[in-house]
Each structure stands twice: as C-alpha cells, then as structure tokens.
Amino acid sequence: MHAISLSVTAKHTQAVSLGFLALVTGRPDPVLFRRSMGLADDVKVCHLTDDAPTTKAPKLNVWSQISPEEVKSVWDFVHNPSVGLNLTAPENATVTDNYVYFIDTLPVNKTAALPYLDGNNEAPPKFARVVIFEGGREDPVSQEYMVKLPIHEGSQVEKLDYLFNGGSGGTVPFNARYFDGKRSAASEPLLASLMTSIADITIDIFGGAYYGSSDERTNLTSATATPNSFDGTTAYRTVMFRYPGLASYMVPLDFYIILNVAGTDSSLYALKGFVTKSRFFPTVESLRAAYEAGELAQEFPQTRDNTWAYVNHKPEMGVRDLDDRLAPQSLEIGGKRYKFDPAERYVEYMGWSFYMAFTRTLGLMFYDIKYKGERVLYELSMQEAAAQYGGHQPKAAGTVYHDTYYSFGTYSATLVEGYDCPFGSTLLNISFPEGSGTEVHPDALCLFEADPGYPLARHRTGASNDWGFSQLGTVKASSLHVRTVATVGNYDYMFTYAFHVDGSLEVEVRASGYLQSSPYYKDQEKWGPRIYEATQGSLHDHVLTFKADFDIVDTKNSLQVTELIVANQTQPWFEELGIFEQMELNVTNKPTEEMLYWGGNGQTMYSVINPDAKNAWGVPRGYRIVPGRSNIHLSVEHSPFSQKSSTFSKSHLAVTRHHDSEQYANSWQNVNLAKRPQHDFAKFFDGESVDGEDIVVWFNLGMHHFTRSEDVPVTLFSEAVSSILLAPQNFNDRAQEGDLLNRRWIVANSTTGQLSYEDYGVALPTCKVQLEEPVDGLSQWTTV
Structure with missing residues (x-):
C-alpha cells in the first residue's frame, strides 16, 4: 500500500483579457478559460484524509444501540x-x-x-x-x-x-419458528440416514455423496430454503445439494429431498420424497427403481470446478488497453464539509441533520431528519429485503426469502476503501448484541461527500460574442452519502442514502452476488436462460420495503395525489379549433389508508404535504416521492408461499396512519407463516383517515431479475439497481441553490472580449498527489 499526501499549486485571476488570444487564434482559448477560473494563490495541503469536524448533537440519540x-x-x-x-x-x-x-x-x-x-x-x-x-x-x-x-x-x-x-x-x-442450528441438528440424523442409503446412486450420478454434515466422507453441501411452514401446524425441510467451494451457489445439482420435520420429537420425522429429473419419488424404493432402469442420468452433468465463478481477474479474458492505470477516484479535496458527533451518531451537512441507529434485525436506520432546522422525516428505514423465485423444482418454485429472518443487520461488514467507498471516507464500526456480548464489525458504514458529475443548476443568456453568451451561471452539485453493504447468503446488498444540497434525499439499493441458480434443462428456459455448462439462472424478484415516516414541519400531514389528466376544452381566442384536448392537473388528498401504484406514463405524482403549513406563495409545503430506477412490486399476488406474509411487497407504495404498534411492515419470522402471519401488513388498512394526520409512507424498491449470462460470475451493481428520490415540493420559497458558494457567475464583455467572474471565495485548486515511493506507471508527483 502506498501512502498518499496532497498539496495544491494554484493561480488566481479575477479578470482574464482574451483580446490578444482572439487576435491570434480567432477565438478565446478555452483551455485558459477552464483552468484559470478561481485557482488558489498558494500551495497548501489538501484535506483528503482529515477527520470530519465534530459537532454536538442537540439531543441524545434515543434510538441508539443498547450498550x-x-x-x-x-x-x-x-x-x-x-x-x-x-x-x-x-x-x-x-x-x-x-x-x-x-x-x-x-x-x-x-x-x-x-x-x-x-x-x-x-x-x-x-x-x-x-x-x-x-x-x-x-x-x-x-x-x-x-x-x-x-x-x-x-x-x-x-x-x-x-x-x-x-x-x-x-x-x-x-413449526414456524426460525430454522436454526438446533432444528437442523434434530433433523440431521434422518437426512444423513436417507442420503447414506442412496449414496451409491448419488456417487454414480453426481460423483458425490452426503453422509452427514460432520462425516469426512461427505463431499456434497446441503442447503435449506424458506418457507419451512405455511401456518405453523406442520413443518417441512426442503434440501438441495451442490458441489462445495466458494461459489457453490453456481454449481447446483438436480437432486432434492423433502422431509416432514414437525414438532420437537425427531423420532417422528419422516421422508416426504426425493425430486430429480423433474420427477417426484415418495420412497427410497421408487427412486432406486428409476435409477436401476437408467432413468436418472443427467443430460447436462455439473462441473465440480467452480473457480470460474470467483470474483477475481480472469487472465483468459485478456487485459483492456490502459487498464493497468488507476481508475478515476472521487476525493474530498477541499476537506470534509460535514460534521459528526461520534457519541450520538449525529450528522450535520449543508442544512441537513440526522441521527443514525442500527439494529441486528433491520440494520441501518435514520431518525429526526431535518433540513435547515425543520423536520422532514421522523424515520427512514429498510423494513424487509424479500425475494421470490420461480421454477420447476422444489427449491426454486418454493423459495421465498425475507432477509430480516436471518438478522439482516448482522451481515453488514467491512467496506473496502477506494472501491466500496471513496478514499478518505469516514469509516464507522457497527455493533449489535450477540449472545451475552456485543459483536463489532469494523469499517462497516461509510460517509462521504461526492460529486454527481453534473451541475446542480446552470443557465446562459445572450449570444452576442465569441463565447456564445453574455452571462452564465453554474452551481456545483454535491451530496453526502451514507453507505453500508450487507452480504446475506449469496447476495451483497449495497444501500446508499444521498443527502443532496438542494434538499432532496435519494435512496438507492444495488445487488451483486451469486445467483441462487438451478440445474439446467433445455425445456425449462421460461424460468431463466442457460448461464454455464449445467447451470440455469433462476427467475426471481427482489423487493426491498422501506418505511418513510414523514413529518413535514409537524405530524399533521396528508398524501396529495396530483394527476396529469387530459381534458377537452374550448377557449374563445381559439374559436376556430372548437373543442380540443389539453393537459391539466387534478389534485386531491388521499382520504384513507391505501396501497398504491405508480400511474401510467408517469402522470401521477405523490407528495406528502402539510395542509396547514404554507410557503410564501400560500402553497402547502411538502416533499414529492419521485420514482427512480426499477420501482417494482412483487410479481406474484397469490402464491401459497407468500400469500399473506408478503403483503407489503405487493404494491409500489402505501400510506397508513402512524401507530406505535405498527412499527414494522413485517415480522422477522413471518416467512414461515404465509397463511397466518404473526404481523399482517394488510391489517394496517382499516379505513383510518390519513388526511391531516401523522402518516407513514411505505415504498418498494427492487428488480425483476431477468437472469443472464452476464450474471456470471456475479450479478453486477450497474444493472441490478433501484432508487427513489424524496424531493422538496413547495417546501421552500425558491430553489435551494442561491445560498451555495460553490458556483461561478461569469459575464462576457462583447466589446472588449474580457471575461469577468465571481468565485464567491471558493478557489479552484490544482492538486498534486505525492507518493512516498514511485508506483509503476506513476511519477512521484502526479497532478489530479
């Protein structure tokens, strides 16, 4: 690892005469224009690795983890x-x-x-x-x-x-409780006994056998999915097998065993049956008869080598030109512009303030989110990360995941600086109770300010000179990001919460990791394509449910629905047109609790407003809920595997009235109670008023995972992404950019060819990176 320090070399010119350059070249030099606007006068060290300035939270963090x-x-x-x-x-x-x-x-x-x-x-x-x-x-x-x-x-x-x-x-x-190690251990003797009795079959077909998890002869791995019950009256365990290795998810075998495992008396556990070749065999004898008849041979034998699915460099794919150079990095060159109270996990940034909390069940949560001293949200939190699969075998057809079931927050782990988060990010530990103690995951949460790659606002006016404008204003955009990554089984979920300087708040989730794949059958591609020699991508939905407890100014809020409709009109100054179509707005408030959907063609806008709090123009203040990328809901409405336990996943968003008893959208053990949920989201909708009340909006992000060969070795963050934006909607009297100093106001004199500009005291530095020792391809000093 090479230590890096930064220094700045700069110039400063308030007015640049471009007349001479124009005489020589015919146009002003654009390079001079780009590089001379606001460079610093001196050489100074950039604050790349400085800690965030400290602040003191106004109140205790009452949501913090117990000590x-x-x-x-x-x-x-x-x-x-x-x-x-x-x-x-x-x-x-x-x-x-x-x-x-x-x-x-x-x-x-x-x-x-x-x-x-x-x-x-x-x-x-x-x-x-x-x-x-x-x-x-x-x-x-x-x-x-x-x-x-x-x-x-x-x-x-x-x-x-x-x-x-x-x-x-x-x-x-x-029967519906979490299927922990104790329940696995109780059913393990039956599983080992049955699989041992057919070891000759699995060795012949798959080159492996399962004699028990602790038996040294075992060379297959087993996996059990959810749900294990529908209502708690019965219980079953569906086990699939794979070849072992770091990428075992990518080498599934076409062999499943289903066990009845109801109750605590393991002597009563029994075989329900085996599944292979898309056939069900209720007994060992029926399976053996099919084997001896030569009916179980695999058309597409699975490979034992799963190194092809490692997330490392593959030399056989070659090297791209210039890829040996370090990729672009996002650096906080001017120093950190956010303040942090580490004791209370309290943050202040460009008008924003908020508290962070963490639980083992839900992971990262935000509370008391304010913009310029006024509360926008009491709570913002992920409530559930659900996935439902489809396929023609018991693992895919019957799999529904609720990742809170696995204690979602406990899987947030160390982030890699410069890759998961930019260099110089503030890295924080997360902790949660484990047994009688507390487990700490270092550097599992990061904060960083980033340049989105576009200006927040810009406009030029006039075109009376070689520059093509008389006046030009451009404002730099930036946002504070809070990020964590939770690796739950086969998927890494990256959560990013971006607090933008214009007062908007963006929630984004990305997914990367190994597919829970299926054995390939050429007649089953309606559930996903072939992605390797004997591996099929399994079609599935990811739906991540969030809670947004809005308090716009106070707790008396409404959900306003603004519909862009097409109406027939006549106007006397267009008499010759007669009746003609024109768009107009239809604005209403939702009267009662309801599950909702995004309107077609983006013609429906949902905003949380405070009917009694008006801006300077007499308009109710609020925040708009702007759908971003891949705002979906669960595709399957009536599956027996998620019938009543996943109601929160079955609409785009929903509005309810706040109750302390409705803290969560889901119970972490609901996945095994599809018919009789412990906590039923559908019961939230009991006709209560949500107009001028303390309301909560629940929204879903996610993706329909149309699996593809580019999911090998892992699904890519660039494609598996979903987002939403909470943006001011008349919350302010004007756009939140006029008080930002990071801007340029440039005036071109059409007579003299002179540019004058205002930098508002924010200089544009040229930084140099000093390496403690030379690096291949880089000199000791490299301008950034």
Whole structure:
C-alpha cells in the first residue's frame, strides 16, 4: 500500500483579457478559460484524509444501540433462575430446551420520543428485545420479551406483544419458528440416514455423496430454503445439494429431498420424497427403481470446478488497453464539509441533520431528519429485503426469502476503501448484541461527500460574442452519502442514502452476488436462460420495503395525489379549433389508508404535504416521492408461499396512519407463516383517515431479475439497481441553490472580449498527489 499526501499549486485571476488570444487564434482559448477560473494563490495541503469536524448533537440519540454493558446485564438477568424462564445455555441446548436466540434493541416509540425531541421531557427509557426459543414447553413456541433498562432489583420480563397484530402477539409456534442450528441438528440424523442409503446412486450420478454434515466422507453441501411452514401446524425441510467451494451457489445439482420435520420429537420425522429429473419419488424404493432402469442420468452433468465463478481477474479474458492505470477516484479535496458527533451518531451537512441507529434485525436506520432546522422525516428505514423465485423444482418454485429472518443487520461488514467507498471516507464500526456480548464489525458504514458529475443548476443568456453568451451561471452539485453493504447468503446488498444540497434525499439499493441458480434443462428456459455448462439462472424478484415516516414541519400531514389528466376544452381566442384536448392537473388528498401504484406514463405524482403549513406563495409545503430506477412490486399476488406474509411487497407504495404498534411492515419470522402471519401488513388498512394526520409512507424498491449470462460470475451493481428520490415540493420559497458558494457567475464583455467572474471565495485548486515511493506507471508527483 502506498501512502498518499496532497498539496495544491494554484493561480488566481479575477479578470482574464482574451483580446490578444482572439487576435491570434480567432477565438478565446478555452483551455485558459477552464483552468484559470478561481485557482488558489498558494500551495497548501489538501484535506483528503482529515477527520470530519465534530459537532454536538442537540439531543441524545434515543434510538441508539443498547450498550455492551446493558446487553450483558439483560443476559444475566433473564438467565437468573428467579426470573423463571428455565433457560439453558445456547451452546448446550437442543430443540427441547428453552434458550435465548437473540437480544436486540427495541426502538423507542415515536409518541415517547417526540416530547423529548421537541420539548423538555426527559429522554424516554430504553428497552431490550429478547427472543427466547421455548422448546421445553408442552406447547413449544418462540416468544418475544421486552426488558426495561437499566436492570435493577425490581426489573421484570414482559411479553413483547404490542408490535404484532396477527392475534398471537410475540408468540410463534415451533413449526414456524426460525430454522436454526438446533432444528437442523434434530433433523440431521434422518437426512444423513436417507442420503447414506442412496449414496451409491448419488456417487454414480453426481460423483458425490452426503453422509452427514460432520462425516469426512461427505463431499456434497446441503442447503435449506424458506418457507419451512405455511401456518405453523406442520413443518417441512426442503434440501438441495451442490458441489462445495466458494461459489457453490453456481454449481447446483438436480437432486432434492423433502422431509416432514414437525414438532420437537425427531423420532417422528419422516421422508416426504426425493425430486430429480423433474420427477417426484415418495420412497427410497421408487427412486432406486428409476435409477436401476437408467432413468436418472443427467443430460447436462455439473462441473465440480467452480473457480470460474470467483470474483477475481480472469487472465483468459485478456487485459483492456490502459487498464493497468488507476481508475478515476472521487476525493474530498477541499476537506470534509460535514460534521459528526461520534457519541450520538449525529450528522450535520449543508442544512441537513440526522441521527443514525442500527439494529441486528433491520440494520441501518435514520431518525429526526431535518433540513435547515425543520423536520422532514421522523424515520427512514429498510423494513424487509424479500425475494421470490420461480421454477420447476422444489427449491426454486418454493423459495421465498425475507432477509430480516436471518438478522439482516448482522451481515453488514467491512467496506473496502477506494472501491466500496471513496478514499478518505469516514469509516464507522457497527455493533449489535450477540449472545451475552456485543459483536463489532469494523469499517462497516461509510460517509462521504461526492460529486454527481453534473451541475446542480446552470443557465446562459445572450449570444452576442465569441463565447456564445453574455452571462452564465453554474452551481456545483454535491451530496453526502451514507453507505453500508450487507452480504446475506449469496447476495451483497449495497444501500446508499444521498443527502443532496438542494434538499432532496435519494435512496438507492444495488445487488451483486451469486445467483441462487438451478440445474439446467433445455425445456425449462421460461424460468431463466442457460448461464454455464449445467447451470440455469433462476427467475426471481427482489423487493426491498422501506418505511418513510414523514413529518413535514409537524405530524399533521396528508398524501396529495396530483394527476396529469387530459381534458377537452374550448377557449374563445381559439374559436376556430372548437373543442380540443389539453393537459391539466387534478389534485386531491388521499382520504384513507391505501396501497398504491405508480400511474401510467408517469402522470401521477405523490407528495406528502402539510395542509396547514404554507410557503410564501400560500402553497402547502411538502416533499414529492419521485420514482427512480426499477420501482417494482412483487410479481406474484397469490402464491401459497407468500400469500399473506408478503403483503407489503405487493404494491409500489402505501400510506397508513402512524401507530406505535405498527412499527414494522413485517415480522422477522413471518416467512414461515404465509397463511397466518404473526404481523399482517394488510391489517394496517382499516379505513383510518390519513388526511391531516401523522402518516407513514411505505415504498418498494427492487428488480425483476431477468437472469443472464452476464450474471456470471456475479450479478453486477450497474444493472441490478433501484432508487427513489424524496424531493422538496413547495417546501421552500425558491430553489435551494442561491445560498451555495460553490458556483461561478461569469459575464462576457462583447466589446472588449474580457471575461469577468465571481468565485464567491471558493478557489479552484490544482492538486498534486505525492507518493512516498514511485508506483509503476506513476511519477512521484502526479497532478489530479
């Protein structure tokens, strides 16, 4: 690694006479124009690696993660025999024991937070969320609890029921609870026994066998998908097999086994059947009969070598000309322009301010987002990352993922500076409770300001000289980005929240990683094309649900719908035209809670407004919700695998009235309760008014993944991307650019050929990168 320091060499010219150059060349020199506008007078060190200036948050971060000391105190408290939970240490537990699955932070209720944020109330108390798998009960369940902090002599464990509206509170039946290592271990003997009994078949067909996860003879890997149940009354385990390796997702085998695994008594577990060659075999005997008849040979044998799917350089593809040079980089040359309070995770930037929080279930969350001192959003958070597949085999046809089920936030990990985030970014650790302690992932969150590559605004007027203008104004655009990447199984999800200087806020998600691919059959390409020798891309949807709890100025907001309609009109000054079509606006407020869709041809605009807060022109202040790239919803409306458990994914957006009991769009264990969800998003829509009320907008990003050969080795961030923009809509009295100093106002004198400009004190530096030692292809000093 080469250390880099920066210095600046510069000039400064307030007025540049271009008359002589015009006489020589016939036109003013554009190079001089480009390079002379606002260069600094001296040589100084650029602030590339400086820390962000500090600031002090106006209030405590009441949404922050509970501390390691608090995690340990909760762990010790619930394990105290006097509390009566009869807990076994997780490392010693089986499915028939009671044990803690996880501890997390319970977000504070909004009704408790606002009196503290906006008044003189004391900070609301913090609560820990405790999930306990109670396999030792006569009726085994998963149960959620809440514990008020700090722990004291009179502390109690209370059931956490109010967040769930499915009728059973925080209780999930055993058959629908998370399929953790204990449940896998309970069903492993049956799986190993059955697969051992047909080892000769799998060795002959696939060159491998599965004797059990810990058996050294095993040379196939197994994988189990969700859902494992529909309503908690039964449970099944569908297992697929792959060749092992770093890219095992890309080498699937056409062999599946389905087990009935209901209840905690593993002696009652049984085989449902095998699937291969698109055929179902309910017994070992029926499978063996087909094998002995020569009916199971694979038409497209899978390769054992999966190095072709590694994300490394492939020499056989060659090298592109000049690719040995370092690619362009985004650098904060002028120094960091955002302030940060590390203790409270509070940020200030160009009029914006906000708090950041993190939970193991949802990951990164934002609270109390203000622009120029006025609240725009109380909360902005990802609620669920769902995926649903299609195909003609049990893994693809029956797979629905809810990634909160896997504790989404725990998969946010270290970012690579210069690649995942620009050089010089502020890199932050994230932490979350794990067992009795707290796990820390270093450099898992980054903040950086970036140039979007276009000006925020520009305009030229007049064309009376060689320059083609009399006056030209251009304003530099920039935005503060907050980014994290969560790798959940086979996919890396990159979340970027961009706070733009014009007062708009952009949410973007990208996906990269290995496809959950399928064995290739040439008659099944309606579910995806062939992407390797024996591998097919599996068609699927990604839908990521976000919560935007708007508080435009205050909590009395409405969802305004502005439709561009075509109407027939007559106008007396166009008498000869008679009746003619013209577009006009139809503006209404949504009266009640509703699931909504983007209008055709982009002719519908949704804005959250405050009907009682007007700008200088008497127009209600608000923020528009602008669809960006790939704003989709789930394709399948009535699948039995996601019937009621994924309602939040089935519209483009929705508006509801805020309730503390409707904190989440989903329950993290809902994926196994398609028919009887623990938390039912559909029940949010019960006819309540959303006009002039405290409202929440839920919106979906995602992509219909039309798989392709360019998904090999991994899906590319450039194509698998979705975004949305929350933009001021009459929130201000004018565009938010007039108070920005990073601009140029240039006036051309048509008589003298002289340019004069105003740089407002912001010089344009020429930076040089000094390397501590020469690098191939770079001199010691390189101008940037």
